[in-house]
Amino acid sequence: xxxxxxxxxxxxxxxxxxxxxxxxxxxxxxxxxxxxxxxxxxxxxxxxxxxxxxxxxxxxxxxxxxxxxxxxxxxxxxxxxxxxxxxxxxxxxxxxxxxxxxxxxxxxxxxxxxxxxxxxxxxxxxxxxxxxxxxxxxxxxxxxxxxx
Amino acid sequence: xxxxxxxxxxxxxxxxxxxxxxxxxxxxxxxxxxxxxxxxxxxxxxxxxxxxxxxxxxxxxxxxxxxxxxxxxxxxxxxxxxxxxxxxxxxxxxxxxxxxxxxxxxxxxxxxxxxxxxxxxxxxxxxxxxxxxxxxxxxxxxxxxxxxxxxxx
Numbered sequence: 001x002x003x004x005x006x007x008x009x010x011x012x013x014x015x016x017x018x019x020x021x022x023x024x025x026x027x028x029x030x031x032x033x034x035x036x037x038x039x040x041x042x043x044x045x046x047x048x049x050x051x052x053x054x055x056x057x058x059x060x061x062x063x064x065x066x067x068x069x070x071x072x073x074x075x076x077x078x079x080x081x082x083x084x085x086x087x088x089x090x091x092x093x094x095x096x097x098x099x100x101x102x103x104x105x106x107x108x109x110x111x112x113x114x115x116x117x118x119x120x121x122x123x124x125x126x127x128x129x130x131x132x133x134x135x136x137x138x139x140x141x142x143x144x145x146x147x148x
Numbered sequence: 149x150x151x152x153x154x155x156x157x158x159x160x161x162x163x164x165x166x167x168x169x170x171x172x173x174x175x176x177x178x179x180x181x182x183x184x185x186x187x188x189x190x191x192x193x194x195x196x197x198x199x200x201x202x203x204x205x206x207x208x209x210x211x212x213x214x215x216x217x218x219x220x221x222x223x224x225x226x227x228x229x230x231x232x233x234x235x236x237x238x239x240x241x242x243x244x245x246x247x248x249x250x251x252x253x254x255x256x257x258x259x260x261x262x263x264x265x266x267x268x269x270x271x272x273x274x275x276x277x278x279x280x281x282x283x284x285x286x287x288x289x290x291x292x293x294x295x296x297x298x299x300x301x
Contacts, residue, residue, distance in 0.1 A: 102151060109297065114286045116279035117222060121215045122286075135216055137155065146289045 033095050044092070046072060046080025055080060057093050061126045064104035075110065077128040098145045100124060101135035108145065159213040160206060167205015171198060174246075189245070200244045207236030208268070230268060238264055 001020075016034050020027055043054045055074060063072040063086065070082045070089070082089065090097070090105055099105050110127050114134065117123045122134045134142055178186045190197050211232045214225045238261070241247040247264065250256055 108290075108293070111290055113290065114283045116276060116283045122279055122283060137158075137216070143286065146286065146293065148285060148289055 044072075044082060044084070044089075046082050048078060048080045053080060057097075058107075058109075060093070060097075060107055061110040061128050062104060062106045062130050062132060063089055063093070063097075064132060073126070073128060073130045075128055077130060098142055100138050100142055101133060102138075104132050106132070155213065155216060159210045162212075163206035163208070163210030164202050165205070166209030167201040167203070168198070170205065171201035174201075193244075197244055200240050200246075204237050204240050208233040208271075226272075233268060234265065237268075 018027065018031070043056055044060075046053055046055050055072065059074045061073045061075055061077075063070065063082070065071075065086060070084065070086055072080050072082055074080070084092070086103070086105065090099060093105065096108050097105050098108055106124065106126065112125045112127045114122050114124050117133075121136070122139065123131055124134055125131050175187060175190060178190070211229050214228055220228070238247070241264070242249040247260060249260075
């Protein structure tokens with residue numbers, strides 16, 4: 001696809017117009033990435049020990065449901081309780097995040113390694129030591145996001 | 149709830165396909181080993197034999213749905229999967245004549261049970277090795293991505 005980019009400091013707001021003859025998965029992904037461009041600077045709020053903290057998405061390692069709470073772990077394994085549902089966070093968080101199960105989203109950059117566990121599933125170990133499981137139904141999309 | 153129903157249906161079909169595939173390979177090995185004569189009893193009783201394979205497929209394959217849930221722990225998941233799988237496979241296998249059964253020959257029956265368990269373990273090991281290989285590929289890709297981002301920054 002031919003790509004034309006006009007850079008002008010006078011533009012008050014960045015926007016993109018795509019001239020396409022059909023919608024493809026790649027184009028949809030690009031649109032999603034562009035739409036999230038401004039959101040990358042967004043900061044979430046989370047509570048810990050009855051105090052509210054601002055958390056940058058790039059600091060987040062993993063977001064998951066624990067009981068009735070939506071919690072996130074940052075790079076230093078600090079645990080914060082978030083007030084947004086998981087599906088909303090999935091839309092807010094940037095392209096480096098991927099869903100690994102119905103109850104967890106992880107930052108790809110913060111994955112240390114995955115290992116086959118003896119119970120037939122795949123365990124994911126984050127750089128901060130937090131572990132979770134890649135559910136079989138999300139394994140395909142997880143691999144696709146990694147480019148496999 | 150909708151997700152759970154979809155998951156259960158998917159796993160039931162997964163179990164059925166697992167049972168049918170196993171049945172086909174079993175018939176194929178009979179044919180290779182003993183020709184059509186060995187297959188004849190199965191063909192004469194095809195309906196019951198194929199339904200039996202589907203039931204065993206559901207008991208052994210579909211019950212792996214348990215690994216999709218957070219509870220119970222990994223060890224108990226294996227135990228439940230093993231007990232349900234073997235608890236259905238063994239009686240169905242005896243009833244349909246897949247496994248010869250002589251109640252008066254206890255050591256033979258015991259050895260037979262052990263060999264059935266080892267079949268379960270071999271299938272389970274195959275899945276584990278497949279997952280391990282997949283994990284290696286993912287880890288290799290993660291390292292590549294990390295190196296790319298290091299170069300980029």
